Amino acid sequence: MKKIKMIALTGILLSSTILGANTTVAQASSNKALSVDKSEIANNVIQVINELLNSSSTASNVNSQTKFSDLEDGQTMNVAPIFGQKTDTQFDNVLQGELNVVDGNEQLVSMVTSDKDSNGFPKTVKYTLDGVTKTITVNYNFARPIVSFTNNSQVMNFKDGTEKAAVEKAATDTANVKAISSNGANAKGETNSTSISAEISSDGKSVTFTPKDNYISGITAERTVNTYTEPNWTKINNSVDGTVNDPNDLNDTVLTNNNGNMYLLNTTNIKKADDGKTAIFNYKATAIDAAGNTVTDAISGEPITYTSGEQTINIDSSTVHPVITFKDKNSENVVYTAFPKDKTTFTTEDIEGLLPEKSGYALSGNYGDFTATAENNKQTYDVTKSVDTTVNYIDITTGNNVGSEKLQGNEGTPAVLTNVPENYKLVNQSDILQNLSSLTPSKDVYVKPKADSNSLNYTVTFRDKTTGKVVGTESQGTGNFGSYVGVTAPDGYALASVIDHGFILLKNDQKVTKYVVVADTPYNISYVDQDTGEEVSAQAGKGANESKIVLKAPTGYAFVNADDINYTIDKDTPTATIYVQKSDQTVDNIVSGYPHNGNIKIYDGNGKLNDDVVLSEGSSWIIDKTITINGAEYYRVATNQYVKASDVYKYTPLQTVAVTNGTNVTPVYNSKGQLIIDRALDVNTPWYTDRSATIRGKKMYRVATDEWIKASDSTLR
Template identity: 85%
Template sequence: MRKIKMIALTGILLSSTILGANTTVAQASSNKALSVDKSEIANNVIQVINELLNSSSTASNVNSQTKFSDLEDGQTLKVAPIFGQKTDTQFDNVLQGELNVVDGNEQLVPMTTVTRGDNGFVTEVKYTLDGATKTVKVDYNFAKPIVSFTNNSQVMNFKAEDGNDAIQKAATDNSDVKAISSNGADANGKANSTSVSGTMDDGNKSVTFTPKDNYISGIPAKRTINLYKESNWGKFNNSVGGTVNDVSDLTGTVLTNDNGNIYLLNTTNVVKSADGKTATFDYKATAIDAAGNTVTDAISGEPITYTSGEQKVNIDSSTVHPVITFKDKTSGNTLFTNFPKDKTTFTIADIKAMLPEGYSLTGNYDGFTATLENNKQTYYVTKSADITVNYIDVTTGDSVGSEELQGNEGTPAVLTKVPKNYKLVNQSDILQNLSVLTPNKNIYVTPKADSNSLNYTVTFRDKTTGKVVGTESQGSGNFGSYVGVTAPDGYALASVINHGFILLKNDQKVTKYVVAADTPYNVSYVDQDTGEEVGTQSGKGANESKIVLKAPTGYAFVNADDINYTIDKDTPTSTVYVQKSDQTVDNIVSGYPRNGNIKIYDGNGKLNDDVVLSEGSSWIIDKTVTINGAEYYRVATNQYVKASDVYKYTPLQTVAVTNGTNVTPVYNTKGQLIIDRALDVNTPWYTDRSATIRGKKMYRVATDEWIKASDATLN
């Protein structure tokens, strides 16, 4: 699976000329909050916040409280691990805040350590209140290590001739197997270490690898072992039928032997008889997998091949012997071959009947009639590769949910049903490449950090004078959440990065800069054909800021650039020309990025070789017409663009905050999933346009990158 480039920025700046601009993405350098690795914070969030709240003297509101009166003597309490080197006093203070045992006034009850392990972790404590003492055992929610197979080593293939001892030694070798643990160093500062061991099982058809670290055994994972045996050459000949038009018809064919192994066949040492009616040859059979890829022996590192003894075939050049080959659409690999014996003319229904279960034809095909001049035909297919994803909690090893992903071999799919209150251990797992080789897959998740209600205060300062303006904004939210802010009356936020912040601690103090929004503007809309004023738009805003104008009802802008208006204190009054139009909604189009210049046609659909629109530029349309069965948009007098060459959009100037539970998928302008890129959850992105793409409303966050409106909230 490709590694996803995770983007988590607090501000995205687009080109100052939004429409038709070459939009770029840049990180807002003045705020580094989102550069924090949340995966590291998750295990230590309780510790961090307790220390901020001075939990040694006051019970925090981070963990759920346990009243001393409800506590049973000898009870076990589970807490998050406290990683990293600490003195005994530091560790005990943090642990006391995590256990959070309080009296009737919600004050922490004094805690005394009873037992401390060699790793510095306290395993037993006692509480004393009003003359009563109760002992508590401490159990830590360590994350269970998981197994990672490198170099595509989760499946190993062997020739039967390799021998049982060699196969077992290679299959249980763990040099390409790693144990991965998210647990940190112990309280003494000793770094956590991992190991993994494997044992043969299931009749030597698989190996179970079990990981462990310094704290806990992990979640086992299996390596599949495939054993390849020499082909039943007679079965191959029987499949062919013993007679072909030419020996070359056998080259590049794919057949399955009695053992279920799939082989790509080629002929060698071909010798034809003097009369040309028979030929002898050797088969060279190369093992392939269900996707048509060559299978390599795990011991020798060489492709698994077998060569037959002398084979014989009849050659009949006077009768048609059809050869029908099926190839994978994506890879071009040959998947299987048919040698029909009872007919030479085939309908599409006949071809579909030859397909194994799960395969389907791609594209529109006609029937096929084999002739002596052309007895071969190739069809491209895809295979259904539906998989079941099992979500495994790394803290318990238990299944906490599942999801069915549907699609074809080699296509990407997005996880959409990550269990509530869990997050992915590896964020790149959000995108899965479907494969028939993995009908079931375990995806590891970890519980989210507790929702912690944290307080914040926002102070607004005038960017020009530096003085505090308006009143402070106070509120509360959950740890790691994005908090959007609104400027005081009479002011506007100075830049995108001032639209909000990430809440990371209690009593967080935030300063946001604003500018005076006291510059008046008045826009007069004038009909370009009559010269008459047909509407106005006025108000106040920040000098040099941009607003999106709206044309009067029944009219459309003449120039796309006029839609985004810049407030200018030196020119408070402006004239914008409009024209009557039946295209008053979604009447702006843009060419697709990296799709070349946009071709222009006349009213009869004839290409205009003298004029093109620049790549990615935006244009107002005033009419939609159908020419020769295709849809066109008019961009000027007798100048049209094909609807298929452009997309409609609506201008925006706002911030979209991703609102999923894990990462947010990114799509290109044609609605295709970008499989190596995603946006972090709960992060703000500047967006300059919305569009309906493949039936889904989306927001643009970069030149050729969009997110679904359902995955974001406009701020």
């Protein structure tokens, strides 16, 4: 029979946009499906709300006030630098608001600046009020430059025997080291520039880099210098007791030198004796790191390798010589090899005992017993390495350590920072995700103080989107700098779009205009049992024409058509009939296939695969029954048609805004609850969400086709 591929229409994901996905489905084969409606893609792709982009503010809007009466003559006041001003008047006006010295009526006190430094920043300010003059010294809190290593150049490796001068030249080279400064152009408008210097330690094991810009010296960072010495070739023969079943058993084995260098060994030029009892060969040793990755020489760019002289080993095929290989589960590289003696049968506990105590590795997964034979004397096991990384939070304005956090997990896996110091935020938001590595047991992450969060005033004016006229009364209030403020439409109106649901508060006395539409279109919905034709419930109300509302099926019933869940108010069609049917699926009765997971397979009531039909990837379906077949859970989507619960997820439709919480960026997960390591959402930013679901036991909101945030990391508006 010809296979029929179902096509489901889905929402569209744009770069930096959010989606409201259409849950349209198609009829399955000739059987009666629970949802059979076909319609065009809804025009509901919503632009991401992020008014922080292309916005600016000055410290005068948020700095705390200092009363002139409390000001001491001769004191020093710390302020944020004022970059890029072109005229004295411009600079002085901003500085006056930055210092924010006020009189008894909270009005700014006039001031005079003097004593400019080479960058045009005044170092002295005089205030005069009621015949009293006070002079203060201005200290500008420049951000200290930091060091950035590119191309994994914070660790450099060299082969032993390389000339000292060549090593020092390569180790101190700044081609892959940059000084990064967030300080801008000076008060004269002259562009800031950076430089970096390097100094190697007396033992040659590290290099200290010092960044600078035109204002201040930065925070130093170190590069580690490793030297890989030639392996002790006799060590491997001692490990195997000088005898193997076959010389090839020595391939892909790991040798660790006394100084900690690790090498992956392979045999070359094998020559067996005529009697087959001995073999002469060479070792080729390739340097590897703790995760089994090949180590390259920093000068040549080639893998660091050594070749032994001729080695001799005994061959004994009559006695079993087990070879146990351990591979890192994440990198899939060999990280350790054991040659156990006096035993051929191994339990899981025996295998665990072969791992060195200080290696940090442990078996990954459950393994049965292994018995080595002459024909099969080798076995490979996956292991994971437990990593503890201490993150030190460094204030870029002072260079001081302001806190720390310990991350724990497996080698090569991502971890999320959760303990950024209070009143600080990350300089680089990408630092929220850290890749755990035993090579970096500690790491510096740079933070900067948050802006003062005194209450700021705002006024919201509402305009009719159609007429442009102001409607309703102004909404006034206060909030903290950078916070998201949600708004409510005046009586008789609805907000015109998701963008009009709120705004980012960026300055004092902020004026905001939001657009609304008249919400006077009546609608009447009749819920009809499709089996009896009788009305079981009704719903009526008023709303904005062409706006959408999320419907809820009457108690004890479920929708027949997934599209009916999102109802569009239409002035030309004020009444609608929505078909429902009795169902024990009182909640979460709509499922969706996982994005990028291929078409969804269909099974009959006995769990037999239906080769005639599939559901389209990512499509959504109403379910009315849950059954268990051979221990696996299935959902019914049509007459005698079921999908595996493991192939879909349940969700609840939404049409609202989720605002990210916390003090730093919000992690993003896919529909299977896996952390997306190259994506995060900024703090206090609003995102349109069209679904909620419980994923891996956590309630989440969907903000893009396959991107979700935890409900605990956000607030619905």
